[in-house]
Amino acid sequence: MTKTTFSIFINGFKPGKLVIFIFIIAISFISFDAEAQRFPKPEFESGYEQIETQIPVPRSNFMEYFDVFVLFIALGIITWIVLRKRSRTGVFWVSVFSVLYFGFFREGCVCSVGSLQNVTLALFNPGYKIPITVLLFFILPLLFTLLFGRTFCAGVCPLGAIQDFFVIKPLKLKNWVQKLLGLIPYFYLGLAVLYAATNTDFIICRYDPFVSIFRLNGEFSMFLLGGLFLSASIVIARPYCRFFCPYGVLLNWMSRISLFHMTITPTKCVQCKLCEGSCPFDAIDIPDTEKPKESKQTTKRRFIALVVLIPLITLTGAWSGYLIHEKLAIVNSKVELAIELIYLDKHPEITDDPSYTESFEVEAFRTSGQSKEQLFEEAKLVISKFRIGSILFGGFIGLVFGITLAGLSVYRYKNDYEPNKGECLSCARCMDYCPVDDESKLIEKVK
Amino acid sequence: MKEEGTNNEITRRKFLTNALRASAGIAVGGLAVYVAGNSNTKDLVWQLDPAKCIQCGQCVTNCVVTPSAVKCVHVFDMCGYCDLCGGYFRADAKELTTAAENQLCPTGAIERKFVEDPFFEYTITEDLCIGCGKCVAGCGAFGNGSLQLQVRHDLCKNCNQCNIALTCPADAFERVPVDSVSIFKGFSDIEFVNKS
Structure with a gap:
């Protein structure tokens, strides 16, 4: 039976033959009644051994847990470096490690920034079972920031670390420019949560400018975007972190109320102003001891205006x-798809046109039943x-x-030069500018 | 609008900050515990369901890696070892030879080998496969459908948001647990060799 079937096949698929072909298929179904397949697997006489279908395995699950462990250790080390060692060099080397490990070795996914979408998706779609490792990638930096400030941003986040290498000649941005651009992350966060909650798209991942650089593979436009951000970072330090990063919004909130936070001076600020221009991110608050003289009337009016305006x-x-x-x-x-189908229903002349070819979406929908x-x-x-x-x-x-x-x-009211807890990325650059010695260290040295 | 930095104000602010910090901690912890209730200890990876796939050919260009991590996989258990293979030959092939003009595969990634009369074995050279699905469509239309598109996890970067999944017109991509990474149409009880 099979041989005759094939001998007809050998003549090729001419349209006329197709009918016979289908006919023979029908017959072969009847004769091989139990078989669901058109052509049952042959029984070989020559001792041919069938090749097995190979399924490559993904990266092992163990490695995902190892990554969480590395994240935890890296967070611990950088926190110790920033808060205790007060060393910019240390932060730099942790950044190098993060770019190499979380960036190039792990190839970017999943990162803490993107994980906020997975958490949102899990919150609103019970069908999605979030991997516990992804959840930890989301939670760990938040907790560390709540305790110690944004040390995660300093050099553990590979997206921030890679930009930090390009901070060469940072310009001071006008306050209003900063405030205005600083609103973008809130938009981005809101949109990302909206699209993740409705299971539509993960826009943070889609427009991650650095992931193609980490993978050394990707669309040209994404490479271009990454290049743009990195070259912008030369003059506008860390543009992605400050003016786009949606996770940064959450870290900003956490950092504002953090239990500990890095300080510019190890002991007491002497108001020498040396650190004033040292922060590439404009995150140092300048002392402000003089309360602007305003009449009670003005402040009262402003208060009322705000109370009305905010709602x-x-x-x-x-x-x-x-x-x-x-x-x-x-x-x-x-x-x-629904919009496309409704449109096609309303305009039958489109589908009646012989040159009409349906879109893949419509084709897939039609065949899905x-x-x-x-x-x-x-x-x-x-x-x-x-x-x-x-x-x-x-x-x-x-x-x-x-x-x-x-x-x-x-x-x-601000007495000393202090890092703005929300904006400060704990990069430790300003510490090198502070001339005040850490007395406890001095005593150690003397001993 | 606030009074000057008297001691009283500082303690009040300190108290508020502490309260806020505690509630933020509880919120983050609570969120973690709540979400963990719907979690999975296994990582998730992307896979495409061949039953939904319409072989539109977009996997070739929409994957973030080039060439695409989607490849044609030959499920040998389903293969009929046909001489006239719908996945190998073009519909208008003049003769059934391995000559390039007869082949359907744009990159010549399918290898045809004689087994015994009238059976031929087809193997896929994965390095050449670009995941266009032309052979999958051919085999599905004329044969058993033993050629199926699958995400190969030695190549897949496992992006948090799969770029192909976003643009797939058939919505054929889904997240599957890391220990059951393949979905095949029409055949479930196959034991596969894991290539590491």
């Missing part, structure tokens, strides 16, 4: 979020999720605007 901006943000929620939802593949109604229901559900998400996203952005505004007008 107003938040509500405006939420409203704008509601207005754009459908636009944001278009990115979702289900919504996109799913009904349109089912897809539309799913798309509707996604859009309703986006409605809530966009309102929250807009409200969040509004609140951030409002609080930033309030922050600009609040007077903070």
